[in-house]
Amino acid sequence: MISQLLLLKTCLNRIGAMAKAGFIAMHPAPCLKSELSEHNTIDSLTIKNLNAPLENKNFTAITLINNPINASKDTSLMLDTHSLENDPSQDGYSNKDITIGQGAYNAYDGTAIYYRYWLAQPLNDTANIDKKTSEQSLQAERQVILLHRGHEHSGRLDELGTRYAEAGYQVFAWDARGNGRSGGIKDHAESVTQLERDLDDFVRMVIGKTGIPIEDTLIVASSIGAVLAAAWVHDYAPTIRGMILGTPAISIRLYIPFAIPALKVARKLGFMSRVSSYVKAQVLTHDKEAQQAYNDDPLISGSISSDLLIDTHATGQRLLDDADAITVPTFVLCAGKDYVVDKQAERQFYERLCSPIKRWQLYPDSFHAIFHETNKADIIDDCLAFSDELFAKPVAKVDLTEAHKDSASRDRVDRLAIKPFNPSFALTRLVMQKFGHISDAVATGLEHGFDSGSSLDKVYANEPKGANAVGKAIDKFYLNNIGWQGIRIRREHLLELARIAINDIQNATDSQEQSKNNSLINLFDIASGNGYYVFDLLSEFNNLQVELRDYDTHNVTVMEQKAAQFEFDSRVTVVQKDAFDASSYTSNKKATEQPANGFDIAIASGVFELFSDNELVQTAINGIYDSLNEGGYFLYTNQPWHPEQEFISKTLNNHRGSDWVMRCRSQAEMDQLVNQAGFEKVAMRIDRFGIFTVSLAKKVSSN
Numbered sequence: 001m002i003s004q005l006l007l008l009k010t011c012l013n014r015i016g017a018m019a020k021a022g023f024i025a026m027h028p029a030p031c032l033k034s035e036l037s038e039h040n041t042i043d044s045l046t047i048k049n050l051n052a053p054l055e056n057k058n059f060t061a062i063t064l065i066n067n068p069i070n071a072s073k074d075t076s077l078m079l080d081t082h083s084l085e086n087d088p089s090q091d092g093y094s095n096k097d098i099t100i101g102q103g104a105y106n107a108y109d110g111t112a113i114y115y116r117y118w119l120a121q122p123l124n125d126t127a128n129i130d131k132k133t134s135e136q137s138l139q140a141e142r143q144v145i146l147l148h149r150g151h152e153h154s155g156r157l158d159e160l161g162t163r164y165a166e167a168g169y170q171v172f173a174w175d176a177r178g179n180g181r182s183g184g185i186k187d188h189a190e191s192v193t194q195l196e197r198d199l200d201d202f203v204r205m206v207i208g209k210t211g212i213p214i215e216d217t218l219i220v221a222s223s224i225g226a227v228l229a230a231a232w233v234h235d236y237a238p239t240i241r242g243m244i245l246g247t248p249a250i251s252i253r254l255y256i257p258f259a260i261p262a263l264k265v266a267r268k269l270g271f272m273s274r275v276s277s278y279v280k281a282q283v284l285t286h287d288k289e290a291q292q293a294y295n296d297d298p299l300i301s302g303s304i305s306s307d308l309l310i311d312t313h314a315t316g317q318r319l320l321d322d323a324d325a326i327t328v329p330t331f332v333l334c335a336g337k338d339y340v341v342d343k344q345a346e347r348q349f350y351e352r353l354c355s356p357i358k359r360w361q362l363y364p365d366s367f368h369a370i371f372h373e374t375n376k377a378d379i380i381d382d383c384l385a386f387s388d389e390l391f392a393k394p395v396a397k398v399d400l401t402e403a404h405k406d407s408a409s410r411d412r413v414d415r416l417a418i419k420p421f422n423p424s425f426a427l428t429r430l431v432m433q434k435f436g437h438i439s440d441a442v443a444t445g446l447e448h449g450f451d452s453g454s455s456l457d458k459v460y461a462n463e464p465k466g467a468n469a470v471g472k473a474i475d476k477f478y479l480n481n482i483g484w485q486g487i488r489i490r491r492e493h494l495l496e497l498a499r500i501a502i503n504d505i506q507n508a509t510d511s512q513e514q515s516k517n518n519s520l521i522n523l524f525d526i527a528s529g530n531g532y533y534v535f536d537l538l539s540e541f542n543n544l545q546v547e548l549r550d551y552d553t554h555n556v557t558v559m560e561q562k563a564a565q566f567e568f569d570s571r572v573t574v575v576q577k578d579a580f581d582a583s584s585y586t587s588n589k590k591a592t593e594q595p596a597n598g599f600d601i602a603i604a605s606g607v608f609e610l611f612s613d614n615e616l617v618q619t620a621i622n623g624i625y626d627s628l629n630e631g632g633y634f635l636y637t638n639q640p641w642h643p644e645q646e647f648i649s650k651t652l653n654n655h656r657g658s659d660w661v662m663r664c665r666s667q668a669e670m671d672q673l674v675n676q677a678g679f680e681k682v683a684m685r686i687d688r689f690g691i692f693t694v695s696l697a698k699k700v701s702s703n
Contacts, residue, residue, distance in 0.1 A: 453529020
C-alpha cells in the first residue's frame with residue numbers, strides 16, 4: 001500500500017513538472033521593442049528602518065484630522081528621504097537627481113498608511129516654482145499617484161516610480177490598508193468604497209504636500225488597484241488629468257464554478273473569512289528574477305479577505321454596467337496571456353468608456369503583472385508617452401450640464417420606456433396593489449409615493465410593522481432592500497458632513513469672539529420632506545436655527561407637528577416653497593450684501609435625484625448660492641447608479657402618482673452643476689453599494 005502511494009506521488013510530481021515545462025514552452029517571454037535593458041536593472045530602494053508593517057498602537061505620525069475641510073494640509077510624517085543620483089553614462093537615464101523617500105499618516109479611522117515617493121524636485125523647491133525656468137516649472141507641476149496590485153505594496157513599483165520621476169513627475173505610491181507596511185487587518189478592507197475614501201484622502205494629502213492641483217494629477221494603477229482607481233474616478237469624480245489602468249481586475253477569473261455565490265453563503269454562515277490566492281509568480285511574469293523577487297518578498301500576501309474579494313467582484317460588475325459615466329482620459333493596458341483577469345471584461349469596460357481621449361494597448365505575449373514583465377521597459381515607455389501627451393495639451397473637459405438632453409444616462413432611461421413587457425414586474429406591481437396595505441411601509445409608499453418624505457420616514461425608522469405577522473415579515477423584507485439600506489447610510493453620511501460644517505462655522509465664530517446672539521448658525525433645507533435628519537441636528541446643536549421648506553402641503557403639516565412635538569417651535573420655521581422656483585430664493589439681492597439675513601448652511605437631500613432636467617436643478621443651486629453667506633456650506637446628495645433602476649421604474653409609483661422613473665446623474669455631472677454655480681466641493685461620502693453620495697461644498701467668493 002505504501003509503495004503504491006509513493007508511486008502515485010512520484011507520478012503526480014512528474015506530471016506537475018511536465019505541465020510546468022509545457023506551460024513555459026507554450027508561453028515564451030514577450031520580446032522587447034527596444035534594447036533599453038538599463039531600465040530593467042534599477043536597484044530597488046532598500047528601506048532599513050521599516051522591516052515590518054506599521055502597527056497603529058506604535059504609530060507616532062501626526063493624525064490626519066477627520067475633517068475634510070483641512071484634509072489638504074500636510075499631516076504626514078516624513079520617515080526617511082535621500083537622493084538617488086543617476087549615472088549619466090548609462091543609456092536611458094536622465095541627468096537629474098531623484099529624491100526618494102517614505103512617509104506615513106493616519107487614515108480617517110486612525111489606520112496607519114505608509115507611502116513612498118520619487119521626486120523630480122524636492123518638495124521645498126516646488127513652493128518656489130515662479131523662480132524657476134519654464135522647463136523646471138512644467139515638470140514640477142505634474143504628479144503621479146501609483147496604485148499597486150492586490151496582495152502587494154508600493155515597493156513593487158520602485159522602477160515605475162523612478163522612470164516617472166526621471167521624466168519630471170512628482171510620484172507618490174501608498175501601501176493600501178492591510179497591505180505592505182500599512183496598518184489594518186491583513187488583506188482586508190470593509191469595502192472597496194472604504195479604499196476609495198482612503199485614496200481620496202491620500203490624494204488630498206499629496207496635493208497639500210506638493211501644491212500641485214488635482215487637474216495636474218495622473219493615476220497609474222494595476223490589477224485590483226486599477227479597479228480602485230476606476231471606482232474612485234466613477235464615484236468621486238475627481239478632475240484628474242487622466243488614468244492608466246494596467247490589466248484592471250474588472251472580472252477576476254476564479255476558475256471554480258459558482259465561487260462568488262458560494263463565498264457569499266459561507267460568509268452568511270460565518271465561514272471562510274479569507275481565501276488563499278491561486279496566483280503564483282510563474283503566471284504573473286516571464287521574468288525569472290521578478291518571479292524570484294515575488295516569491296522572496298515577505299510583504300506580499302498569499303490570501304485576501306473573502307468580503308473584500310466579493311465586494312471587488314461587485315464593484316467590477318458595477319463599473320461594467322456604468323462605465324459610460326467615466327469621462328476622464330484613460331489608457332487601458334491588456335496582457336494577452338492573462339490568467340488572472342478576464343480580457344473580454346477589460347475590453348467591454350474600455351468600449352463603454354465615454355472619455356474623449358481613450359487608448360487600448362494589447363501586449364500579446366505578456367502575463368498579468370505587466371509592470372514586471374520582460375518587456376516592461378516598452379510598457380512603461382507607452383505609459384510615459386500617453387502621460388506626456390495628456391500634459392502637452394489643455395485638460396480634456398467634457399461639458400455634462402446638458403446631459404439631461406444627450407448622454408448615456410438619458411439613453412438608459414429612454415431604453416427603459418420601450419422595453420418589452422416583463423410579467424415578473426407586472427406581477428410584483430399587482431401583488432403590491434392588492435396586498436401592500438398589510439405592510440406599514442409599503443402602504444405608506446402606495447399612498448404618498450415611494451419617494452415621498454413620509455415613505456422615507458418609514459425607511460429611516462427601520463421598524464417593521466404590519467397588520468399581521470405576514471405584513472410585518474413583508475415590511476422587514478421591504479425595508480431591508482439594498483436601496484433602502486443605502487438611504488439609511490446616506491442619512492448617516494449627511495449628518496456626519498453636516499456636523500463637520502457646523503463645527504467649522506462654530507470654530508470660526510469662536511475665533512472671532514463674536515457675541516452669543518451672533519453665534520447662531522442658520523440652516524435651510526430646500527425640500528425637507530418630513531425633516532427627519534434636520535430634527536436630529538436640532539437635538540444635537542442648540543445654536544442651530546433652521547428653515548424647513550417643502551412644496552407638499554402634507555409634508556409642511558407634518559414638520560409643523562414635529563416642531564411642536566419636540567418643542568423646537570422657536571428654532572424652526574416651516575414654509576411651503578417650490579425648490580425650483582427662482583423667486584423662492586434671495587436672488588434679488590446677494591447674500592454677500594446682507595450677511596445678517598443669509599444662511600450659513602443649505603441642504604438639498606434626495607430632491608435633485610427626482611428630476612432629470614438640469615435646468616431645474618441649476619435654478620435651485622443658483623438660488624442656494626445667492627442665499628448663503630460668504631463661506632457658507634452646501635450639502636447635496638446624488639444617485640450616480642442604482643442596481644434596481646428598471647425594477648423601480650416598472651413597479652413603484654412616485655409622489656406625483658406616476659411611475660418612478662429615475663435618471664441617474666453621474667457624480668461628475670452633479671459636481672459640474674454645483675461648481676458652475678460657484679461652489680467648491682471639499683468632501684464626499686458614498687455607501688458601500690455605490691448607490692448614494694453625499695457631498696459638502698463651500699461657497700467661493702464671487703469677487
